[in-house]
Amino acid sequence: MPGTLAGAPGTLAGAPGILAGAPGIQSAAPPYFPERTTLKILFIYPDMVSPDPSWSGYYYEGIATLSAAAKAAGHDCELLHVHHDLPEEDIVSWIRVNQAETGKTLIAFSATTNQYPYVRRWAPALKQHFDFPTLVGGMHPTLSAEDAIATPGIDMICKGDGEVPLALLATALDEGRTPKDVPGIWWRDSTGEVQKGPPAPLANLNEQPRPDWEIYHHFSRLMVIREQVGILMGSRGCPYDCAYCCNIALIETSKDQGKFVRFKDVPRFIDEILEYQACHPQIQGFFFEDDIFGVSKRWLKEFAPLYKERVGKPFGCNMRPNLVDDWMVDTLAAAGCVRVHMAIEAGNEEIRNAILNRRLSNEKLVESFLKFKRKGIQVMSYNIVGSPHETPAAVLDTIKLNAEIDPDFIQHSIFYPYEGTPLYDLVTKEGLWAKDRVVTDYFRDTALEQASITRDQVLMFQEHFKSLVKHYKRLERLPGGARRLAERATDRFLVWSGAPRLMSIVKRRAEKRDRRDRRDQAAAAMEVAC
Ligand code: B12
């Protein structure tokens, strides 16, 4: 049901949830639980990716792997998966109703940068009502630790992989100790000073228990899973250095902690997949969410035949176009790969290579996509709109390259600069941040204000991306001269500064016409029925 807290054992009905008269924010000073106790870890995951009312959230392996590690260390875990924007009072009410008899709870938020504004909103409200300690981990605290530990209502953060830190922290709190010396944990001592634990070790994927899928009570209703596709990861990390991606920053923050790109041993991973199948027999296939599946050819060579033999279900994965050759395509196809996601990001070579640091030519991109298509494997392209210095003409290059490749699926989102990446530094240095704009949704707004492209133009291209790809594709069918003429006219219109306004007027009219048609049809149906 839209807007509810999926998986919540209780309901919100009748819960108190009134903020008025609440005491001020309590400053929690460790040890939080001076007496030995049984601690419950309550994960709160803000997952507001889509405004679609049927959106019931996305399976995120981070929570499942943390829960597995904490449970293995003897701690109790629960998840509050918030997939629609709820007021703070509702979160407070839910905790009051569902955690009332639990007593000792560690509130554990997980957040990427775009999810973090929800933590900023909810953490102070929770602190006003409960004396539970609060912790936040995930991509944002890992890369923007100083910002995270300064968040009102947050007592502790986890910087880096959380499996080892969370289990040790929960044990320390259980035993009435402070978080002192727990790796990866930053916390405030009784004087309010920030204490920093030693760096968190990179999780050893072969020593971890399998992810705790069961922590998602509403597992089968999650996006992708409800289409009967299971999500798993065989590795973590990526060796490339694309200028917008967090991997370049993660490599830096985890240096001296061992090998950054890590793989589950193939037989162990196959066992995990088989266990997944046994737990969820309705699953018809898998998507492997590794940054690049088969970034190690040696690993893929071992995985492919074993997967075919022991699992034998169709699967999809992410791939990097520069790694695509005949061997790669044949190996994936033989293993049962039916779908590959690859990034175009920018169709303009200057933006793609000089700004995004992809180091890929148009020729190689097109060839890689076509190799999969010829083999009958579906392809999806990832695209970014509104990168630094991108112009409307450069966005058109992305749209036209998609028209040329003609992927089966297209994903396009708006550029956002993440701390620790070279493009965050560039945006900051060149003063490209839009003032007072909080961007929580990478589909609907840009965080930049730049001379090369206006906000309205970014939003127009984002909104009409797929239909423009279709439009340019249709133009390809026209005879040479007519095609060039039509293409030039469309280009001219779309780079014109008045285009966003005109497009939105046309769209509003079309919507009005659609509404009127629907009303007329309903009236006609009523007449027939009468
Ligand atoms: C699956 C995925 C998604 C999923 C789930 C989102 C999520 N929560 O990660 C969906 C599809 C929703 C998604 C969407 C997007 N994603 Co995404 N996604 C990923 C991906 C490929 C894998 C994440 C994963 O499962 N990792 C495996 C787990 C085990 O690792 P982990 O997330 O790092 O978690 C560990 C630690 O962070 C820590 N931890 C995490 N939470 C907590 C909580 C506590 C209490 C503790 C103690 C520790 C802790 O412990 C975990 C285990 O070691 C990552 C790439 C990557 N390499 O991680 C990108 C990534 C997270 N996505 C990213 C981005 C940019 C996006 C999008 C903007 C889309 C886009 N344009 O690319 C949207 C925005 C989503 C949003 N609203 O913020 C960036 C995030 C950058 C940032 N600074 O926030 C990443 C890092 C990609 C990248 N390399 O740049 N994404």
Ligand code: SF4
């Ligand atoms: S190849 Fe993909 S995952 Fe790897 S650094 Fe580049 S964008 Fe990130």
